[in-house]
Amino acid sequence: MAGSVTSDSSAERVGYITRIQSFSACHRLHSIHLSDEENKKVYGKCNNPHGHGHNYKVEVTVRGKIDRVTGMVMNLTDLKRCIEDVIMTPLDHKNLDKDVPYFASVVSTTENVAVYIWDNMAKALLPNLLYEIKIHETDKNIVVYRGE
Ligand SMILES: Nc1nc2c(c(=O)[nH]1)N=C([C@H](O)[C@H](O)COP(=O)(O)OP(=O)(O)OP(=O)(O)O)CN2
Numbered sequence: 459m460a461g462s463v464t465s466d467s468s469a470e471r472v473g474y475i476t477r478i479q480s481f482s483a484c485h486r487l488h489s490i491h492l493s494d495e496e497n498k499k500v501y502g503k504c505n506n507p508h509g510h511g512h513n514y515k516v517e518v519t520v521r522g523k524i525d526r527v528t529g530m531v532m533n534l535t536d537l538k539r540c541i542e543d544v545i546m547t548p549l550d551h552k553n554l555d556k557d558v559p560y561f562a563s564v565v566s567t568t569e570n571v572a573v574y575i576w577d578n579m580a581k582a583l584l585p586n587l588l589y590e591i592k593i594h595e596t597d598k599n600i601v602v603y604r605g606e
């Protein structure tokens with residue numbers, strides 16, 4: 459019929475769902491692989507010994523089949539719980555470099571914060587569900603990591 463919309467009811471549909479979480483933390487950009495002088499040169503004001511803080515905003519996106527029965531890729535309530543465990547408990551109101559053992563030897567750039575969150579979120583979710591971690595470090599600085 460002209461103008462009608464047909465759909466293959468047997469086709470699998472894939473959806474992307476995102477939950478946004480904010481957290482606050484302080485850090486200092488300082489690489490143990492560089493001298494103090496090199497650190498100052500590379501990181502500038504962000505190498506200030508007393509650190510500085512950010513209100514980070516993290517977007518966690520999962521990708522998967524939209525289950526025919528539940529209508530969900532995954533239950534957002536479960537995603538919320540994973541985010542609490544992986545992001546809020548270890549990172550919120552923390553000094554990333556001093557409170558999070560991972561960053562004792564890994565410089566706490568937003569790229570590396572994204573990798574940290576990806577690795578731990580991937581362990582907390584079902585296999586192959588995690589699609590993307592996007593972090594807004596400031597309104598102007600945004601990092602995307604997709605596990606590559
Ligand atoms: N590749 C990266 N470069 C930089 C990172 C990073 O994580 N990855 N981080 C910083 C600093 O930690 C800091 O976040 C930069 O802050 P700032 O320059 O103040 O941020 P804005 O650009 O948004 O501020 P404006 O001064 O208003 O432009 C540096 N580099």
Ligand SMILES: [Zn+2]
Pocket residue numbers: 485504510511512
């Ligand atoms: Zn910073």
